[in-house]
Amino acid sequence: MSRRRWLAAGAGLILGLAAFTSAKAADDTIKIGVLHSLSGTMAISETTLKDTILFLIDEQNKKGGVLGKKLEAVVVDPASNWPLFAEKARELITKDKVAVVFGCWTSVSRKSVLPVFKELNNILFYPVQYEGEESERNVFYTGAAPNQQAIPAVDYLMKDEKVKRWVLAGTDYVYPRTTNKILEAYLKSKGVKQDDIMINYTPFGHSDWQTIVADIKKFGSAGKKTAVVSTINGDANVPFYKELGNQGIKATDIPVVAFSVGEEELAGIDTKPLIGHLAAWNYFESIKTPGNEKFIKEWQAYTKNPKRTTNDPMEAHYIGFNMWVKAVEKVKSTDPDKVIDALPGIEAPNLTGGVSKMLPNHHITKPVFIGEIKGNGQFDVVWKTPGLVAGDAWSKELEGSRDLIGDWVGKKCGNYNTKLNKCGGQGS
Amino acid sequence: MLTRFCRKIRALPFAALLIFASVLPVMAGPFEDAVAKFANDEFTDTDEAIATITTSGNPRAYAIVSALQDGRLSADPDTKKVYITQSDGKNSDASTGAPVASIPDSAAPVRLNNRLRRTVEAALGALTLQSPDPAKRIQAAQSVFKAHDEAMLPAVDSALQKETNKSAKLAFSEARAAILLFKEDATDAEKLEAIGTIKARGDQEALALLVGLSGEQPPAIARAAANATASIQSNLAMWSAVQNAWYGMSLGSVLLLAAIGLAITFGVMGVINMAHGEMVMIGAYVTFVVQETIRTSYPGLFDYSLLIAVPLAFIVAGAIGIVIERSIIRFLYGRPLETLLATWGLSLVLQQAVRTIFGPNNREVGNPSWMSGAFEIGQITITYNRLWILCFTLAVFALLLAMLRYTSLGLEMRAVTQNRRMAASMGIATSRVDALTFGLGSGIAGIAGVALSQIDNVSPNLGQSYIIDSFMVVVFGGVGNLWGTLVGAFTLGIANKFMEPVAGAVLGKIAILVLIIFFIQKRPRGLFALKGRAVEA
Numbered sequence: 001m002s003r004r005r006w007l008a009a010g011a012g013l014i015l016g017l018a019a020f021t022s023a024k025a026a027d028d029t030i031k032i033g034v035l036h037s038l039s040g041t042m043a044i045s046e047t048t049l050k051d052t053i054l055f056l057i058d059e060q061n062k063k064g065g066v067l068g069k070k071l072e073a074v075v076v077d078p079a080s081n082w083p084l085f086a087e088k089a090r091e092l093i094t095k096d097k098v099a100v101v102f103g104c105w106t107s108v109s110r111k112s113v114l115p116v117f118k119e120l121n122n123i124l125f126y127p128v129q130y131e132g133e134e135s136e137r138n139v140f141y142t143g144a145a146p147n148q149q150a151i152p153a154v155d156y157l158m159k160d161e162k163v164k165r166w167v168l169a170g171t172d173y174v175y176p177r178t179t180n181k182i183l184e185a186y187l188k189s190k191g192v193k194q195d196d197i198m199i200n201y202t203p204f205g206h207s208d209w210q211t212i213v214a215d216i217k218k219f220g221s222a223g224k225k226t227a228v229v230s231t232i233n234g235d236a237n238v239p240f241y242k243e244l245g246n247q248g249i250k251a252t253d254i255p256v257v258a259f260s261v262g263e264e265e266l267a268g269i270d271t272k273p274l275i276g277h278l279a280a281w282n283y284f285e286s287i288k289t290p291g292n293e294k295f296i297k298e299w300q301a302y303t304k305n306p307k308r309t310t311n312d313p314m315e316a317h318y319i320g321f322n323m324w325v326k327a328v329e330k331v332k333s334t335d336p337d338k339v340i341d342a343l344p345g346i347e348a349p350n351l352t353g354g355v356s357k358m359l360p361n362h363h364i365t366k367p368v369f370i371g372e373i374k375g376n377g378q379f380d381v382v383w384k385t386p387g388l389v390a391g392d393a394w395s396k397e398l399e400g401s402r403d404l405i406g407d408w409v410g411k412k413c414g415n416y417n418t419k420l421n422k423c424g425g426q427g428s
Numbered sequence: 429m430l431t432r433f434c435r436k437i438r439a440l441p442f443a444a445l446l447i448f449a450s451v452l453p454v455m456a457g458p459f460e461d462a463v464a465k466f467a468n469d470e471f472t473d474t475d476e477a478i479a480t481i482t483t484s485g486n487p488r489a490y491a492i493v494s495a496l497q498d499g500r501l502s503a504d505p506d507t508k509k510v511y512i513t514q515s516d517g518k519n520s521d522a523s524t525g526a527p528v529a530s531i532p533d534s535a536a537p538v539r540l541n542n543r544l545r546r547t548v549e550a551a552l553g554a555l556t557l558q559s560p561d562p563a564k565r566i567q568a569a570q571s572v573f574k575a576h577d578e579a580m581l582p583a584v585d586s587a588l589q590k591e592t593n594k595s596a597k598l599a600f601s602e603a604r605a606a607i608l609l610f611k612e613d614a615t616d617a618e619k620l621e622a623i624g625t626i627k628a629r630g631d632q633e634a635l636a637l638l639v640g641l642s643g644e645q646p647p648a649i650a651r652a653a654a655n656a657t658a659s660i661q662s663n664l665a666m667w668s669a670v671q672n673a674w675y676g677m678s679l680g681s682v683l684l685l686a687a688i689g690l691a692i693t694f695g696v697m698g699v700i701n702m703a704h705g706e707m708v709m710i711g712a713y714v715t716f717v718v719q720e721t722i723r724t725s726y727p728g729l730f731d732y733s734l735l736i737a738v739p740l741a742f743i744v745a746g747a748i749g750i751v752i753e754r755s756i757i758r759f760l761y762g763r764p765l766e767t768l769l770a771t772w773g774l775s776l777v778l779q780q781a782v783r784t785i786f787g788p789n790n791r792e793v794g795n796p797s798w799m800s801g802a803f804e805i806g807q808i809t810i811t812y813n814r815l816w817i818l819c820f821t822l823a824v825f826a827l828l829l830a831m832l833r834y835t836s837l838g839l840e841m842r843a844v845t846q847n848r849r850m851a852a853s854m855g856i857a858t859s860r861v862d863a864l865t866f867g868l869g870s871g872i873a874g875i876a877g878v879a880l881s882q883i884d885n886v887s888p889n890l891g892q893s894y895i896i897d898s899f900m901v902v903v904f905g906g907v908g909n910l911w912g913t914l915v916g917a918f919t920l921g922i923a924n925k926f927m928e929p930v931a932g933a934v935l936g937k938i939a940i941l942v943l944i945i946f947f948i949q950k951r952p953r954g955l956f957a958l959k960g961r962a963v964e965a
Contacts, residue, residue: 043788202933205893207884210675211928221632223640238885246811252545276542382541
């Protein structure tokens with residue numbers, strides 16, 4: 001047999017096998033797409049979320065799956081490459097015929113896959129805190145909107161720490177810029193003067209923080225209590241906190257409240273000099289509830305790592321996954337249209353002792369916690385909202401978005417203008 | 429910064445209390461009740477407990493409050509008993525000081541938040557004004573200076589009179605001035621003198637105090653305060669230029685360290701090595717592995733971990749470099765585009781390999797004690813880790829220069845660079861020299877990784893952030909010239925740091941790139957171009 005014929009035969013065999021296995025799988029399992037970067041810059045954060053979904057699927061299958069079928073994960077690697085996210089999403093939906101996708105971290109990756117989900121009519125669960133100003137029919141936002149993280153954190157600093165001067169420091173991309181725009185408008189509405197707000201942006205992966213930390217120190221010595229609100233993302237946080245520690249800025253002088261620093265990020269730093277700096281999240285690993293303790297125990301058993309941490313986006317996936325399961329069981333179908341219509345109103349317990357609810361704007365209700373960094377890399381909750389906060393798709397602080405609401409139940413519209421009483425406006 | 433604690437004790441005759449403190453052992457009653465409050469795990473109760481304990485005059489007060497600050501105070505919510513873990517690991521009962529064999533499992537450390545931490549700091553300041561240790565007295569004076577609470581004036585006065593240590597005396601007089609400045613019924617003369625003392629201090633905290641002096645002030649005092657503010661500000665502006673220069677040097681040293689290996693492989697050999705950053709990353713991971721081994725097996729050696737990591741990182745990264753040269757790069761000499769693509773692919777392979785072995789998360793690399801913290805010269809803060817990195821970089825540079833100048837390998841390397849064919853005819857094994865040169869460049873990148881692990885995060889992406897900057901430095905400084913790399917790195921570093929406060933970090937970086945483009949247009953061979961026939965070969 002010639003070499004070419006060998007090759008052809010081999011290829012045929014492989015194709016046949018592939019077709020056979022996928023045909024067999026399609027019959028008795030429900031496929032779930034996992035669209036998280038496993039390589040590249042974002043792998044640091046997203047790999048854990050992939051493991052989380054695999055863990056949740058495993059747990060659900062132990063309980064007998066959904067609608068009598070086992071769940072099967074289809075994992076793809078979009079490699080922190082935004083256009084590749086769209087390609088991989090298309091592959092998941094058309095080739096693998098997944099019923100739902102859990103994925104994305106950065107806003108730009110979400111924006112990149114949006115047209116695909118709209119065109120092919122599938123469901124995306126997005127688990128990360130983001131800048132808001134969006135409500136799409138095919139997307140369910142289980143992370144925090146700005147009013148579920150940024151605004152309560154600022155309120156806490158104003159009320160409890162009597163902060164009068166504000167440094168808004170962020171990485172230069174859409175989430176920090178929009179969040180800071182919202183915060184600036186909010187602070188001004190509370191009577192903070194322009195002179196008392198300093199806004200600073202740095203590139204991704206910024207590692208030389210000497211000048212900026214010195215500037216913050218200078219800004220903070222104007223005789224008024226100063227705090228830093230940090231939307232600095234990912235890798236840049238470690239050198240930032242190291243520089244703060246080295247230049248001797250203590251939390252008692254100038255506290256830093258961060259929106260992107262969780263248990264995972266702190267794993268790379270010695271937290272002793274950072275004791276007292278703050279983070280605002282909807283979940284902390286250190287929160288003691290029976291549900292959380294069980295989750296942590298099972299997660300550590302599943303990953304076979306007794307030191308593995310949990311974090312806020314993981315909890316968001318936990319809530320989102322359970323909501324999807326409940327919705328599917330309610331309509332007895334995985335058809336995206338039926339599930340999308342069934343999801344608003346579905347309730348699922350969160351890990352901090354409450355019950356989160358999917359809202360008509362495809363955001364969920366969550367409690368907000370302020371935690372202080374402890375010496376062991378965990379957080380100590382010092383404040384929390386009295387109840388659950390409903391996520392606003394459109395910020396009430398910004399001109400132009402103030403009058404918009406997302407309502408996929410009554411109005412069937414993601415950006416309904418309540419002043420003009422018609423669908424359409426910003427972001428359509 | 430007035431804390432609730434300060435407001436509470438304002439009415440109390442503080443000096444008297446401090447004198448009584450050493451004489452009167454208070455029996456039962458409010459003190460014990462206050463200590464028990466720690467067990468409630470409520471911030472408001474803890475706050476009240478601190479206030480009561482500090483003003484109680486009980487000799488245990490200092491031990492309790494300082495244990496609270498260090499997180500050594502634990503309380504049992506069931507029995508309401510409170511315990512102190514001493515620094516030597518022994519336990520004692522907080523209110524009596526009696527030794528306790530062990531702390532029950534139900535006891536948890538007493539929690540603090542930032543507001544309470546400030547209260548604790550102020551309380552400790554009050555309790556240590558008369559401490560026998562001058563460093564502690566200075567610290568106490570500083571916290572009084574910050575809080576400038578009127579109620580502390582008699583205590584500060586009596587401490588000032590007894591003080592013999594010169595710097596402690598200065599600290600106390602500054603603290604006294606801060607109090608007088610904000611005291612409603614202080615005379616104008618007192619206030620003017622206070623402004624003078626604070627002006628002499630001249631740092632940002634002094635400025636904060638003077639700026640914070642608002643409300644109705646007599647014209648003479650308002651004028652003096654404004655003058656002092658202006659003079660401190662102009663003084664600080666001068667220091668900020670010095671500070672920018674220092675930051676620039678420090679950034680320059682980091683750039684130099686990352687680029688110096690590249691200056692050899694790219695500058696001397698002409699190989700565009702996109703995997704250079706990954707050699708830096710490997711060096712950082714070697715440091716991590718060394719520290720991890722030391723942590724688990726020889727914790728006493730932790731301060732020497734970097735000294736052990738440096739030669740190891742050189743060997744590991746150098747060996748990997750030689751393997752890469754022998755297996756990939758030597759087939760691609762003279763084909764820059766293919767080299768670029770191959771090494772780029774290689775860099776992705778190395779990144780993913782590290783990600784698979786060590787996981788995608790940041791790894792913790794600790795600073796040895798001699799690299800933590802900062803010291804002050806005038807009004808600028810110099811952090812030890814940056815200072816050491818600067819020294820280290822210059823040492824590496826000097827060693828490399830000496831190696832090229834005085835060793836036979838250095839001689840051979842220079843010969844091969846200048847004229848490969850002639851060197852080969854003279855009996856130099858050029859391919860062996862190529863491999864060793866590449867190994868040397870990679871090894872130095874590995875050393876850079878050890879240093880960078882101290883200021884950046886150790887993750888698989890570490891190298892990526894340095895590769896562009898490194899090429900920029902080498903091209904700007906002039907290809908094939910180590911001195912050019914040195915001058916290039918420091919020029920870019922300092923220019924960047926003077927640009928940053930004006931234009932911001934993002935725009936500053938763009939501006940530097942634009943300037944380099946113009947510069948390269950004008951001088952395509954960089955700052956220090958090699959002259960002679962060698963260049964054309």
